[in-house]
Amino acid sequence: MTSAWSIRWRLTAWYIAVLSVILVIFGGLMSAMMSRQLHRRIDKELAEEATELAAELRALPSTDGVRAVFNRHYVEHGEFSFQVSRADGSVVCGSPWLRAHTLPKLLSNQQNEFGSWQDLSLRNLGLHRLFLRRIQGYPESLTIYVLVPYALSQREFREFAKILIVAGFVALLVACAGGLLIARRALQPLERITRAAERISAENLTMSIAVENPRDELGRLAKTLNDTFARLRFSVHQMQRFTADAAHELRTPLSVLRTRLEVALRSPIDAGQLQESSQVALQQTETLTRLIDQLLMLSRQDAGLSKLLFEEVYLQPLLTDVVEILGTAARDKGVSLTMGEIPNGVVLGDDISLSRLFFNLIDNAIKYTPAGGGVQLTGCCQDHRIRVMVCDTGIGMDADQLPKVFDRFYRADPSRNEQTGGTGLGLAICRSIVESHQGEISVSSRIGAGTTFTVVLPLVDEAVTGNTLIEEQHARSSRSQVGQLS
Numbered sequence: 001m002t003s004a005w006s007i008r009w010r011l012t013a014w015y016i017a018v019l020s021v022i023l024v025i026f027g028g029l030m031s032a033m034m035s036r037q038l039h040r041r042i043d044k045e046l047a048e049e050a051t052e053l054a055a056e057l058r059a060l061p062s063t064d065g066v067r068a069v070f071n072r073h074y075v076e077h078g079e080f081s082f083q084v085s086r087a088d089g090s091v092v093c094g095s096p097w098l099r100a101h102t103l104p105k106l107l108s109n110q111q112n113e114f115g116s117w118q119d120l121s122l123r124n125l126g127l128h129r130l131f132l133r134r135i136q137g138y139p140e141s142l143t144i145y146v147l148v149p150y151a152l153s154q155r156e157f158r159e160f161a162k163i164l165i166v167a168g169f170v171a172l173l174v175a176c177a178g179g180l181l182i183a184r185r186a187l188q189p190l191e192r193i194t195r196a197a198e199r200i201s202a203e204n205l206t207m208s209i210a211v212e213n214p215r216d217e218l219g220r221l222a223k224t225l226n227d228t229f230a231r232l233r234f235s236v237h238q239m240q241r242f243t244a245d246a247a248h249e250l251r252t253p254l255s256v257l258r259t260r261l262e263v264a265l266r267s268p269i270d271a272g273q274l275q276e277s278s279q280v281a282l283q284q285t286e287t288l289t290r291l292i293d294q295l296l297m298l299s300r301q302d303a304g305l306s307k308l309l310f311e312e313v314y315l316q317p318l319l320t321d322v323v324e325i326l327g328t329a330a331r332d333k334g335v336s337l338t339m340g341e342i343p344n345g346v347v348l349g350d351d352i353s354l355s356r357l358f359f360n361l362i363d364n365a366i367k368y369t370p371a372g373g374g375v376q377l378t379g380c381c382q383d384h385r386i387r388v389m390v391c392d393t394g395i396g397m398d399a400d401q402l403p404k405v406f407d408r409f410y411r412a413d414p415s416r417n418e419q420t421g422g423t424g425l426g427l428a429i430c431r432s433i434v435e436s437h438q439g440e441i442s443v444s445s446r447i448g449a450g451t452t453f454t455v456v457l458p459l460v461d462e463a464v465t466g467n468t469l470i471e472e473q474h475a476r477s478s479r480s481q482v483g484q485l486s
Helices: 007-058 063-073 096-100 150-199 217-266 271-302 315-333 351-367 399-404 414-420 426-436 469-479
Strands: 081-086 091-094 116-122 126-135 142-149 311-314 336-339 346-349 374-382 385-392 440-446 450-461
Touching: 007 063, 007 081, 007 126, 007 142, 007 150, 063 081, 063 091, 081 096, 091 096, 126 150, 142 150, 150 217, 217 271, 311 315, 311 351, 315 336, 315 351, 315 374, 315 385, 346 351, 351 374, 351 385, 351 426, 351 450, 399 440, 426 440, 426 450
Parallel strands: 336 374
Antiparallel strands: 081 091, 081 142, 116 126, 126 142, 311 346, 346 450, 374 385, 385 450, 440 450
């Protein structure tokens, strides 16, 4: 259930709750200590009074002067009450109000030089603390009783408890105010981060949040938000560029189609001109269809909607099929397409996507290699990965162009690309396929010397030597459609 309280009030509430528990525990411990201390003080005072009375009684030569000494000093003696009794229980002397009460006798197991304490409840007088002590030295033994009511100590304890409760209540009020102040001061950086984040929008993504202390939690939050906005800024920039490039690429064939149709509608044309216009329109329509298919594929991969069927794929027969499909196009252009020794490694991936990857790379190499040149595939296994290289002897690229070749709609030579009919999305699709297979793709090139694309994929098994007949037939049937899909 979502709390309706703000973080400030929740922090304050937790602070007060924890402090309340601490105060309750502290108050309980203090109360227990106070009660124990009062109890010990009562026992000590009772023993001191009994020792004082015993000392005066021992100074008497006989029991005849006991009553006189008692009446002179102990009939009224503060909160304390006294009684002196013989061994048979008869009272020698005592406080007047004790005559109506029978005090317990000192048992034999309680007879020692220090005496004993016990609690005694007297009718209509409440609970008392009683100290008994037997003294010797007379013709008969005497027992001294000293009593004090618990009411005095209870009154002191209640006063202490009141002070403790009032102090705790004041501490909670101070804690509430202090907690609010502390929470407000602690959350001020968060409020500044919130206000700064609210000012950032799609049109104002260049702003960033000030990081006051990068080592604390709020500093890490601000840094994380800045990194998020930076990625968002890059994504928005890429999206805007992609949209502009897509619009530009779509405008060209549409403009050609519109021009041809306007010319056909404005003036009569003969059968030859009509056929020529129809061929141009068909070519532009095919270009539009291919471009839209590639855009749709990239957008589905970006959105995570393109679900690849990952299974064990044998690379050697896959590359053999792709080379056979593109062999005719290479021969028509006068380009030599050869396949060197490639390990028959097994990768975990999608057969159709991997075929499209190498089809695009080899087809791109053939398009940019002049007649008389060559395109060669080589491969090797290393560190449980397979490395496949597509090398051509084409026109090559400048070093500053290499980091951009995988960008969407990027063309190293736009005029050359118009002749080859490329859309500028083939290498972007290749990179997307390689990344979806947890691999890497790179390029190296020199002007006039050619270009090499290197694809590195993780291996499932480096020592596979062949496929079953059924697997090979299924793979060939799937890959035969790659030329139409790419």
